[in-house]
Amino acid sequence: xxxxxxxxxxxxxxxxxxxxxxxxxxxxxxxxxxxxxxxxxxxxxxxxxxxxxxxxxxxxxxxxxxxxxxxxxxxxxxxxxxxxxxxxxxxxxxxxxxxxxxxxxxxxxxxxxxxxx
Amino acid sequence: xxxxxxxxxxxxxxxxxxxxxxxxxxxxxxxxxxxxxxxxxxxxxxxxxxxxxxxxxxxxxxxxxxxxxxxxxxxxxxxxxxxxxxxxxxxxxxxxxxxxxxxxxxxxxxxxx
Numbered sequence: 529x530x531x532x533x534x535x536x537x538x539x540x541x542x543x544x545x546x547x548x549x550x551x552x553x554x555x556x557x558x559x560x561x562x563x564x565x566x567x568x569x570x571x572x573x574x575x576x577x578x579x580x581x582x583x584x585x586x587x588x589x590x591x592x593x594x595x596x597x598x599x600x601x602x603x604x605x606x607x608x609x610x611x612x613x614x615x616x617x618x619x620x621x622x623x624x625x626x627x628x629x630x631x632x633x634x635x636x637x638x639x640x641x642x643x644x645x
Numbered sequence: 646x647x648x649x650x651x652x653x654x655x656x657x658x659x660x661x662x663x664x665x666x667x668x669x670x671x672x673x674x675x676x677x678x679x680x681x682x683x684x685x686x687x688x689x690x691x692x693x694x695x696x697x698x699x700x701x702x703x704x705x706x707x708x709x710x711x712x713x714x715x716x717x718x719x720x721x722x723x724x725x726x727x728x729x730x731x732x733x734x735x736x737x738x739x740x741x742x743x744x745x746x747x748x749x750x751x752x753x754x755x756x757x758x
Binding site: 563571632638 | 732
């Protein structure tokens, strides 16, 4: 049963601390998306990658957020320094995009719930 | 700009039928998705439409009209377990299946006995 694995599942930290969230996409998937979900904003796209290359991170606050894929099995989202307004659930999702288009259905991880005090 | 609109909340009765609408305005279009999300869980894929018309999958059907920027999700024979949020999402690049997928804010559906 293929799944997207995210760590940590829960994180409580103090304002100003660095937070790193990790995601292991499904083996063979070539696209990875990071979303943030809050009650007010719904699912916001932060960044996404295709074949490990960043395609769009315009949804991300550049001064404090960074997203990388050091290899095909790991995607990271880092916040430094964290602020209370960053409190949210962060989802990673992966999919398979092919030359012939296709759906590229996303499979989501369980999410990382971040609370910044 | 990009905009995806859905009703915030809906209520329906067990055994009945409910239709959840979604309208979108995006810079491009290359497919529309519906996802289901139970409280405290991750979204899971329900359906995909890229051409106009109706796609049926068991109790769930999804319709798309590209000219009207409109889709709906139809749920039949409602069950209590269908209580969840339903998210409409659009892939906004007509040239690539690897383009961004943008979500609406979701419709929270409550089923009453």
